[in-house]
Amino acid sequence: MRFRGLAASVAGVLVIAVAAPAAAASPPLSERLARQVLSAGDGWAAEGAGTTGGAAAAPENVFQVDTRDELAAAVAGTAPAIVIVRGTIRGNADPAGAAVSCAQFADPAYTLDAFLSAYDPAVWGRVAPSGPLEEARARSAANQSARVRVNVGSNKTIVGLGGARLNGVFLRLDGSSNVIIRNLTHEDSRDCFPVWSPTDGATGNWNAAYDNIWVRNSNHIWVDHNTFTDADNPDSAQPLHFGRPYQVHDGQVDITNGSNYVTVSYNRFTNHDKTMLIGSTNTPGADVGALKVTVHHNEFEGSVQRAPRVRFGQVDVYNNLYRVPVDDPYEYSFGVGVQSAIYAENNYVAFGADVPPDSFVFDWGGTVLTEKGTWARSGRSLPRPVNLLAAYNATHDPDIAPDAGWTPSLRAGHVLPAPAAALVVELCAGAGRIR
Secondary structure (H helix, E strand, O other), X not given: OOOHHHHHHHHHHHOOOOOOOOOOOOOOOOHHHHXXXXXXXXXXXXXXXXXXXXXXXXXXXXXXXXXXXXXHHHOOOOOOEEEEEOXXXXXXXXXXXXXXXXXXXXXXXXXXXXXXXXXXXXXXXXXXXXXXXXXXXXXXHHHHHHHHEEEOOXXXXXXXXXXXXEEOOEEEEEOOEEEEEEOOEEEOOOOOOOEEEOOOOOOOEEEOOOOOEEEEOOEEEEEEOOEEEOOOOOHHHOOEEOOEEOOOOOOOEEEEOOOEEEEEEOOEEEOOOEOOEEOOOOOOOOOOOOOOEEEEOOEEXXXXXXXXXXXXOEEEEEOOEEEEOOOOOOOOOEEEEOOOEEEEEOOEEEEOOOOOHHHOEEEEEOOEEEEEOOEEEEOOOOOEEOOHHHHHHHHOOOOOEOXXXXXXXXXXXXXXXXXXXXXXXXXXXXXXXXX
């Protein structure tokens, strides 16, 4: 059930669409939206002075951008700025906007066929690739990175004008603070030259370099009302090389390297593998005491894993909607990592008929998880209250203890019962649905 009937009857009450530009007196995007700040108490990003993005931007620092280079210039530096994205901006393009293919990014000394022949584990062994061909792959990757990566500075609001899209664009927040990203569709941040890591896991893995949004060593970030999709290049369509999926996508929103005070709200994450990683490595370091993240009123549809996967942080996950249609390739949603403290409340899960409920939680070395108020349905059954942590503990050892040791205090209004939250997410989450 997708709530469509009820959604249609109340959509006009609960959703105000992003309007087209009004007559001459109004700017291209409403001032209300472009200068809107995070509401007081709305998750961890509201801590302290809160998150205001570029709301204080002077008129000369309000930009409308149509190309990758315009976007990169507008979001650079630390001066408050409002950056309004129009139409579709492509990262895999030259400065004039013409599309650039993977073959065009490739170094003359690199081809995938040559790489696969040289570094086949049956020939090369299970050691990291090295030598001229691997160096050519790295040069190829650098060629692409120079175009797809956009470094976002502090005190910025990036907001989409109705229907705006970032295709093949990697937004990198590194050492930034006070950033708002809203109302954009983020598409297919593909890596043409992923790394082969033969010792990653039992049989090796391909690892891509680009997220749609990477929050690294940054604080007070609000990611709101976006849609994330692999578009016409889904993970499920990638070939197998060396017996492993040729992974060209990394995360949709990853939050790592000591980042702190982040709110991720009212987004749609669709049909992706590694959706949201919170935490860098299992080794204590900058992440300890950081990674305070709130994840609320998001839709995770067809996410294979990491919705989210957490290390170290106090992460509040409430009033989200999960759609898990099939058992294969689904792996898990809540990844309970080293020293993590997830507090999950009133989430709604729609399982396909063949998906076992005990697969929703996965132990990545963590020991605790608070879960309360979850509702779920399986196949065509009626929804009912469930405890997915208890389902996990019933079939796995050791148990994960049911108390994360903290209680969230920064939340946006009342926490809804899970069935009501599912309806609100259905109506309101994603680009083009700003309230």
